[in-house]
Amino acid sequence: MKIHPRRFARFLAVCFSLSVLLYCIFHLPGGEDGDPPTYKAEIISAAQTDGAFSSFAPGSVQYDVTARLTSGPAAGTEVSFLHATANNPAFDIHPQAGEEVLLRAEGEGYAIADYDRLPGIVWLLIGFGVLLVLFGGLTGLKALFVLLFAVLLIAKGLISFILFSPSHILFWTFLIGSVITLATQLIIGGRNRKSAGAIIGTIGGIFVAGILALIAIHGTYLTGIDEEQATMLKVLYLQDVDFRELLFSGIILGALGAVMDVAVSIAAAQYEMKQLAPATKFKALVSSGLSVGRDVMGTMANTLVLAYIGGALPLILLISAQPNIDLIRVLNLNMIAAEIVRSLIGSIGLLCAIPITAYATAFLLTVKKARRRRGTSATPRA
Numbered sequence: 001m002k003i004h005p006r007r008f009a010r011f012l013a014v015c016f017s018l019s020v021l022l023y024c025i026f027h028l029p030g031g032e033d034g035d036p037p038t039y040k041a042e043i044i045s046a047a048q049t050d051g052a053f054s055s056f057a058p059g060s061v062q063y064d065v066t067a068r069l070t071s072g073p074a075a076g077t078e079v080s081f082l083h084a085t086a087n088n089p090a091f092d093i094h095p096q097a098g099e100e101v102l103l104r105a106e107g108e109g110y111a112i113a114d115y116d117r118l119p120g121i122v123w124l125l126i127g128f129g130v131l132l133v134l135f136g137g138l139t140g141l142k143a144l145f146v147l148l149f150a151v152l153l154i155a156k157g158l159i160s161f162i163l164f165s166p167s168h169i170l171f172w173t174f175l176i177g178s179v180i181t182l183a184t185q186l187i188i189g190g191r192n193r194k195s196a197g198a199i200i201g202t203i204g205g206i207f208v209a210g211i212l213a214l215i216a217i218h219g220t221y222l223t224g225i226d227e228e229q230a231t232m233l234k235v236l237y238l239q240d241v242d243f244r245e246l247l248f249s250g251i252i253l254g255a256l257g258a259v260m261d262v263a264v265s266i267a268a269a270q271y272e273m274k275q276l277a278p279a280t281k282f283k284a285l286v287s288s289g290l291s292v293g294r295d296v297m298g299t300m301a302n303t304l305v306l307a308y309i310g311g312a313l314p315l316i317l318l319i320s321a322q323p324n325i326d327l328i329r330v331l332n333l334n335m336i337a338a339e340i341v342r343s344l345i346g347s348i349g350l351l352c353a354i355p356i357t358a359y360a361t362a363f364l365l366t367v368k369k370a371r372r373r374r375g376t377s378a379t380p381r382a
Contacts, residue, residue: 038102038113039072041079046095049082059087065095065112067103081109142188150180154253162246166238169245170210173252177206181260189264193364194271201263201357206252209259209349213251216341217244226335247338254307255346258300262350263357266292270358274365282366289358297351304346312339 044066062084069077085092093112095101100116132140153176161172181202189195217224224243225231234243269292270285309316312335319330330336 036104036106037072038104039074039110040070040116041067041101041103041110042070043067043095043097043099043101044078045097046083061085061094063095067101067110069103070100079103079110081111083112139188146184146187149183153180158249158253162241162249166241169241169249170214173249174206174210177252177256178203180256181206184260185264189268192271194267194361197270197357197361197364198260198263198267200360201267201353202256202260204356204360205259205263205349205353206256208352209255209345210248210252212348213248213341213345216345217247220337220341222247222338222341223334224338226338251342251345254342255304255349258304258346259350259353262293262296262300263353265296266354266357267361270361270365282362285362285365286358289361290355293354293358297354300350301347304350305343308339308343308346312336315339 046063046065049062049064062082064080065083066078066080069075069079083093083095085094093101093115095112100119102113102116103110104113129144132144134140136143157179158172158176161176162169165172181199185195185199185202189198216222222244224245224247225234230243230246234241266289270289273288274280274285315335319325319336331340
């Protein structure tokens with residue numbers, strides 16, 4: 001049996017990649033064990049009662065709850081317990097009959113841990129997947145696969161690598177971002193010059209954004225600890241981690257999708273132009289790519305900025321509710337400066353990806369034919 005060296009090399013590369021991915025999923029650390037188990041349950045009845053807990057938390061409410069367990073070893077069993085709120089809108093749960101909740105075992109009884117939000121999320125995911133396949137066909141199916149792959153790679157790859165070796169967060173971020181870029185372009189676009197140009201443009205734009213992010217984070221004295229979750233991580237789990245590197249990782253991952261979108265749009269336009277007019281020269285392809293980039297960059301920059309503004313909307317409302325606060329003081333707040341740096345760095349990376357993609361794709365689409373012409377001209381005539 002004849003062995004093709006290229007096919008064998010590809011086969012080995014696929015086997016190695018799958019082995020690394022499976023190792024990341026099943027062996028690298030993904031968090032701490034030992035948390036008490038939670039069980040799904042349906043609220044049968046919830047009656048408000050008087051209790052002594054209100055003396056410790058004024059405004060709190062106590063409920064006498066009866067629920068039916070729908071998962072776990074005691075599924076089908078009805079349990080009764082007292083549930084009290086703490087007058088904290090962020091965490092209070094006011095149970096009502098028919099609601100789905102999660103119960104946590106506490107001693108001989110149970111307590112409400114949270115609402116069971118997973119069914120609603122699953123239905124949204126199913127609707128998203130169906131619409132993606134319905135409108136996109138095979139390409140939509142590929143996009144869904146790539147999306148799931150990217151989420152899995154970040155959840156079980158990047159996060160596990162950070163927990164496994166927190167001193168190399170910058171390297172892990174670039175590695176995972178590059179793998180996501182390669183997988184997305186090769187699976188959706190195929191193995192061609194268009195995908196190669198888009199890959200070069202995306203990685204180039206992210207590389208520029210990464211360098212600027214490092215400079216901006218240190219130049220603006222950002223700490224990376226601007227939310228309660230970051231503070232909790234720093235105090236309880238990641239005392240030795242530089243959270244500025246985590247901020248860097250968040251900036252890169254946040255900009256990756258938009259940069260990739262711009263790069264694909266430019267490379268696809270140049271590729272189609274070359275297919276329709278094979279005689280198109282390098283300069284014309286570059287001009288076409290830059291023109292497409294100019295049309296796309298406005299909307300994509302808005303996408304990045306609006307996404308960050310949407311995430312920080314409660315904070316913006318909090319600041320707006322205090323009209324007498326000093327604007328200079330507001331802009332110098334760590335959390336505000338971090339959001340501004342995120343949006344600006346992502347937009348700069350997007351802008352830099354436009355010329356990189358345009359020139360790289362134009363070069364790839366014209367270089368091979370130029371070599372062929374030189375080879376043909378060098379061949380002696382009979």
